[in-house]
Amino acid sequence: MAFAVWVGRERAPEPDAVERWRRAIGALGGDAISLLRTGRVAWLWSRGAGPAAVAAPDGSGQSGLRISDSVATPTAGHATPHSASAAFGSWVWVAADSSSALLFRDALGRSLLLRADVRGGALIASREAWLLAFPGLPREVDEDALVAWLAQMPPPAGRSLFRSISSLAPGATVALTPKGWRDPRAPYRSSIVARVRSPGEALAIVQPLVLDAVSRAFDGARRPALLLSSGIDSSLVAAAAVACGVRPLAITNGSLVSAGLEERPEARRFARKLGLDVVSFDLDALAPWCDGADRARLPDHPWNLVYRELRDRIYAWCRTEGIDRLVDGNFGDELHAQPLDALADDFAGTTRAMLSTTGTIGPRWALRAMRRRASRLVGRVHGRPIGLDWLRKPWREALHERFHEAQRAWRAYPRPDQAQFLRDYAAELMTGRERLFGERFGVDYRPAFHDPVLFDAMLRLPSRHSWRHGQDKWIFASIGARLVEDETWGRKKVAAPQSIFRESAPLLRAELDAARGRSGHWLAHFLVDDPPVDPDEALLRDFIEVETYAWLRQLR
Numbered sequence: 001m002a003f004a005v006w007v008g009r010e011r012a013p014e015p016d017a018v019e020r021w022r023r024a025i026g027a028l029g030g031d032a033i034s035l036l037r038t039g040r041v042a043w044l045w046s047r048g049a050g051p052a053a054v055a056a057p058d059g060s061g062q063s064g065l066r067i068s069d070s071v072a073t074p075t076a077g078h079a080t081p082h083s084a085s086a087a088f089g090s091w092v093w094v095a096a097d098s099s100s101a102l103l104f105r106d107a108l109g110r111s112l113l114l115r116a117d118v119r120g121g122a123l124i125a126s127r128e129a130w131l132l133a134f135p136g137l138p139r140e141v142d143e144d145a146l147v148a149w150l151a152q153m154p155p156p157a158g159r160s161l162f163r164s165i166s167s168l169a170p171g172a173t174v175a176l177t178p179k180g181w182r183d184p185r186a187p188y189r190s191s192i193v194a195r196v197r198s199p200g201e202a203l204a205i206v207q208p209l210v211l212d213a214v215s216r217a218f219d220g221a222r223r224p225a226l227l228l229s230s231g232i233d234s235s236l237v238a239a240a241a242v243a244c245g246v247r248p249l250a251i252t253n254g255s256l257v258s259a260g261l262e263e264r265p266e267a268r269r270f271a272r273k274l275g276l277d278v279v280s281f282d283l284d285a286l287a288p289w290c291d292g293a294d295r296a297r298l299p300d301h302p303w304n305l306v307y308r309e310l311r312d313r314i315y316a317w318c319r320t321e322g323i324d325r326l327v328d329g330n331f332g333d334e335l336h337a338q339p340l341d342a343l344a345d346d347f348a349g350t351t352r353a354m355l356s357t358t359g360t361i362g363p364r365w366a367l368r369a370m371r372r373r374a375s376r377l378v379g380r381v382h383g384r385p386i387g388l389d390w391l392r393k394p395w396r397e398a399l400h401e402r403f404h405e406a407q408r409a410w411r412a413y414p415r416p417d418q419a420q421f422l423r424d425y426a427a428e429l430m431t432g433r434e435r436l437f438g439e440r441f442g443v444d445y446r447p448a449f450h451d452p453v454l455f456d457a458m459l460r461l462p463s464r465h466s467w468r469h470g471q472d473k474w475i476f477a478s479i480g481a482r483l484v485e486d487e488t489w490g491r492k493k494v495a496a497p498q499s500i501f502r503e504s505a506p507l508l509r510a511e512l513d514a515a516r517g518r519s520g521h522w523l524a525h526f527l528v529d530d531p532p533v534d535p536d537e538a539l540l541r542d543f544i545e546v547e548t549y550a551w552l553r554q555l556r
Contacts, residue, residue, distance in 0.1 A: 002439040004125035006118075006134075007094055007101045007176060017135050024133035092124055101176040107452040108423060109170030111435065115181075116165045122176055127439065131165055138164040139555055147395045147526050149302060150544060151387035153403065154424045161302075170423065199474075202465040206457060207479045213451035214240035214327075221325035221444070224248040225318060228278075230266035232489060233332030236476050237448045239483040241327075242274050248327065250276045253310060255283040270488055281314060302544075302551035311434075315441035323443060330434075330447035334422045335455065336473045337415060337463035345414075345463045390527055390541055419459045505539055512542050515549040523549060 004025060006018070090111045094101045103124065105113040116123045116131045125131045132139055140163045145155035160167045168174055175182040196202050214237055218224050226241065226248040228234045241248055250271035254264035264280050271278045318326060385403065388396050406424055410416035438445035458475075468474040477489040516524075523545060532538045 002126050002130070003092075004123065004127070004130040005092065005094065007122050007124060021134050024135075025130050028129050028133060090126075100178070103168055103174050103176075105168040105170055105172055107171040108450055108455060110446075110450055113168040114160060114165050115168070115174075115176075122181075127436070128160055128162060128165055132162065138162075140164065141552070141555065146548075147391065148399060150523070150526055150548065151391055151396075151399050152385050152544070153387065153399060156402070196461055196465070199465050199468060202461050203475060203478055206454075206461075206475050207482065209451075209454045209457050210236065210449075210476070210479055211240050211244060213454045214448045215244045215246075216451065217327045217446045217448035218244070218246045218248065218325065223322050224325040224327060225251050225323045226276075227251050227314075227326065227328035228267045228271055228276075229329070230263035230270075230488070231329070231332075232473055232476050232480065233329030233449065235270055235329070235486075235488045236332070236480045236483075237327060237329045238271065238274055238276065239480055240448075242276070243483050247276060249323065250278045251281070251314060251326075252278060253281040253283055253314075266488070270486065273486060274484065279317075281310065281317075283310060302548040311437045315437055315443050318443045319441040325444045325446065326438060327446050327448050329449060331422065331449040332473065332476060334418070335449055335458040336475070337418065337461075337466040339467045339472065341415060341418075341463035342467050386537060387541075387544070389532070392526060392528055395526055413459050414462065415459065422455065422459070502535075502539065505542075508539065508542050508546060511546045515546055522552070 004021075006021075090103075090105045090113045092101065092103050092113070101122070101124065103113055103115070105111070112126050112128075114125050114128060114131055116134070116137060118134065118137065123131050123134055123137070131137060142155070142159055142161055142163045145159050145161045148155050149161065155161060155167065157169055158166055196205065217237075218241060224246065226234065226238055228238055228250040229252070238248070238250065250267070252264045252267040252271070254267075255261040261283055268278050268280070315326070317323075388400055388403070391399065403420075407416050407420045410419040410423070413419040434447075435445050461475075466472070466474060471477055471490070480486075480489045527541075527545070532541055
């Protein structure tokens with residue numbers, strides 16, 4: 001649910017300012033907005049139920065109002081009642097007299113929770129654009145956060161792309177008191193998976209967690225839909241949904257012009273096998289995703305998604321048809337270790353065995369060093385986002401250090417680089433942007449596998465359990481085969497999204513040349529002149545550059 005609220009520490013804002021704020025949010029697509037005043041608190045909300053009167057979460061007996069983005073209660077035993085709020089849903093509680101506020105953000109950062117200080121109070125919202133709509137709030141871009149975006153990294157902790165707006169870290173809690181903001185508590189962490197010794201144990205642990213995660217993704221939906229491709233991940237979501245008693249509408253898409261994007265026949269076949277109704281969308285009937293640098297943009301962020309036109313069409317159709325929840329199989333790839341992870345671990349294990357015979361195996365840091373060396377031996381590169389190579393030296397070095405510092409926070413996992421990528425990169429740059437598309441049309445988007453309990457379990461499993469008998473994503477394929485007997489679990493996805501980059505390259509390059517010809521191309525201050533050698537990487541950089549320039553231009 002998208003929302004914005006003003007919390008007054010001293011006095012209520014001028015009525016005219018609140019009314020102008022309400023109208024500005026409405027102009028951004030926040031229709032059906034209601035305004036409620038309780039004491040000095042001015043609430044505005046949209047795309048969902050309004051706030052509910054609840055007791056204070058700390059048990060103090062106070063009463064207040066709560067706006068929630070929760071996704072149901074976790075399975076018993078996986079989290080405490082207190083941690084469940086931060087793990088499974090973001091929410092804001094404000095005392096009825098506006099004397100205090102308490103903010104939680106979910107553990108994986110699936111929903112944004114932002115704040116900005118203004119005269120006499122604070123603004124809290126789920127979208128940057130709704131905060132920027134407040135009269136007089138500065139729109140100055142945070143240069144450090146912008147450079148991180150160009151490198152395809154999340155902004156620095158607690159910051160957003162705007163200097164006037166702060167972002168609550170995933171899993172953190174922060175309190176607003178009459179004296180100001182109080183430091184957030186430590187982020188939520190869970191540890192539910194003991195040491196797993198066999199593939200059978202891994203499968204026994206993960207299967208119920210997958211069913212729980214899918215059930216949570218659909219929980220409370222009146223009329224859900226599923227984005228179904230021909231791959232293992234979304235097929236498993238469909239099979240698990242049916243096993244949980246949910247029958248979502250299956251939405252597929254494809255192209256008759258680009259063979260690499262056509263996956264409707266397989267998706268339709270599998271959906272009908274499960275007894276699901278199917279709706280198909282044609283990519284060929286849509287405008288190119290890079291059809292002009294000056295087209296309407298999402299105001300919150302430069303990222304527009306390669307499939308912008310397709311997403312707009314699907315979400316608009318869902319709103320017309322009364323679809324209130326859209327689920328997909330996103331993040332299934334990121335949850336699994338890659339085959340080279342298993343190979344690197346085998347090398348490291350052999351080295352450990354050799355050293356243990358001499359009694360010089362060493363401390364934990366030495367074992368991690370062995371794994372890094374083994375990774376390099378098998379040609380596996382970890383430790384830096386691809387976009388860092390696009391930056392000039394001062395920013396590249398600063399972000400490189402910040403990236404490794406973030407990885408160290410996940411050193412309890414066997415593959416801290418994978419855990420850091422999924423939590424930080426995926427949450428900030430993928431989930432957050434997709435949710436904005438849904439919020440524009442009043443449709444709740446939820447990736448079923450971006451679930452904190454499943455996240456923790458999968459990333460604690462040994463690498464070898466992700467790849468067995470030549471089958472990538474072996475665990476998900478095995479769970480799917482238990483639920484539905486079908487050849488889907490034995491093959492890879494048909495679609496190749498990279499083709500849309502290659503086919504649109506001439507138009508994208510024209511857009512980039514036009515952008516570079518305006519205002520001396522300010523982004524050249526941050527980016528190196530040499531383009532990437534890999535053609536797909538070069539196209540990705542061009543896309544990021546065009547999107548970022550167009551976004552900066554519309555802010556002026």
